[in-house]
Amino acid sequence: MEMMWNELAKSQEKVVRIITNSIQKQRLSHAYLFEGAKGTGKKKIAIQLAKTFFCENQQGADPCETCPDCKRIASGNHPDIHIIHPDGQSIKIEQIRHLKKEFSYRGMESTKKFYIIEDAQKMTSSAANGLLKFLEEPDGLSTAVLTTSEVQKILSTILSRTQILSFVPLTPLQLIEQLEKSGVSKPISRLLGQLTNDIEEAYQLYHEDWIAQARSIMIQLVEEVCTRPHQVMLTLQESWFAHFKEKNQLNLGLDLLLLWYRDVLRTLLANEDQLIFVDQIDILERHALKSSQRTVGHHMASILEAKRRLGANVNPQLLMEQLMLRLQEG
Known part of the structure; x- marks a missing residue:
């Protein structure tokens, strides 16, 4: 080119x-x-x-x-x-x-x-x-x-x-523009723009289809936290740990969760123009209806604490199970 x-x-x-x-x-x-x-x-x-x-x-x-x-x-x-x-x-x-x-x-x-x-x-x-x-x-x-x-x-x-x-x-906006120019969809470009400022890493995550699958699993998990809590531990075992195998992948998974709850907060505050998950507005609005700014703030703090504990080499399975229980507390 x-x-x-x-x-x-x-x-x-x-x-x-x-x-x-x-x-x-x-x-x-x-x-x-x-x-x-x-x-x-x-x-x-x-x-x-x-x-x-x-x-x-x-x-x-x-x-x-x-x-x-x-x-x-x-x-x-x-x-x-x-x-x-x-x-x-x-x-x-x-x-x-x-x-x-x-x-x-x-x-x-x-x-x-x-x-x-x-x-x-x-x-x-x-x-x-x-x-x-x-x-x-x-x-x-x-x-x-x-x-x-x-x-x-x-x-x-x-x-x-x-x-x-x-x-x-690169700023997130510059990275998003470059990705969209090369044919990456808007929702995936916005997500990658938040996860990395390295265009090569962004393309790698996109071309290996890792990020699209990661995104789907994360959305399934937060849906279950919100509407089907009895399914959460099964999804963790069958989908989450099968995809987020390495420590760096698990860290990205926690970043995805953090971005999701940030979007729930933006929906609560009527800041929809800043959403990352632009194609999931229906689910975000449903989650926002069941939440308050205070509970979403607690959820985000729990995810940040999980990221800190992951860095301190806590057992990943135990870490995720405890995090899911905290997210279900509402």
């Missing part, structure tokens, strides 16, 4: 402004460090920068997207772009040596070279020191982009030789 700088600026305005100003003044740095949380678009902007770096038909700061260089970069097979990922748990000295060797050859298509080192905090100390010399003595027309979500783990000597650009986390 073609991506222009102004589109990328919607989520990373400051970073894009700095880069496009440098492009227009023909003052690109020989090395950048993109730092920020996962899912903030660091690689996407690195690839866009590579396109602009190689494109022969730039339109302002934007690459043309149609020349051979742009097309080869988009398809991931440009011979003068090298991307290094961690090999297992780390980036090893052999990978940096191989990169240096590649750079010792003249560019295949031109004199330009571009390399991206993802998760640069995972470089071993020998790999990091090997890269240092390379950063100090760039060979010809080359640009490096290092990306990291843990800038504190990067050698200070590397930090001092790169231009550091900080990526801000």
Whole structure:
């Protein structure tokens, strides 16, 4: 998909402004460090920068997207772009040596070279020191982009030789807009926008269908808490624990419950325009009729306490059974 700088600026305005100003003044740095949380678009902007770096038909700061260089970069097979990922748990000295060797050859298509080192905090100390010399003595027309979500783990000597650009986390609204543009339904987009600010994690939860199933199970559970309390423990055993298997999944399940009761409270207060579960208004209104602000507040406090206890390694089954009993107290 073609991506222009102004589109990328919607989520990373400051970073894009700095880069496009440098492009227009023909003052690109020989090395950048993109730092920020996962899912903030660091690689996407690195690839866009590579396109602009190689494109022969730039339109302002934007690459043309149609020349051979742009097309080869988009398809991931440009011979003068090298991307290094961690090999297992780390980036090893052999990978940096191989990169240096590649750079010792003249560019295949031109004199330009571009390399991206993802998760640069995972470089071993020998790999990091090997890269240092390379950063100090760039060979010809080359640009490096290092990306990291843990800038504190990067050698200070590397930090001092790169231009550091900080990526801000996506707001829930930005994440929801991106998800809806790519075809995710409004109810699921709104939910994911509350659960994560990492677009990659959001897509993963969506594509694996995990989130849609999680949502259905949670709605079934709160319906039973409200109208069929004798069914609650059976649903916990047969559906909830079968789906929320890992601790992090159970934590997301508690987040879903919290968001549900927040929507019940918004329904009570007639703030329906802020609802997350926009397609469940009938059930929310029924639950609101049976509740008061005080009881919903108690329910939300109980869920927050369950999240705290989950973090303290309390038995998940016991934790959920006790929480369900509290939610049934009304």
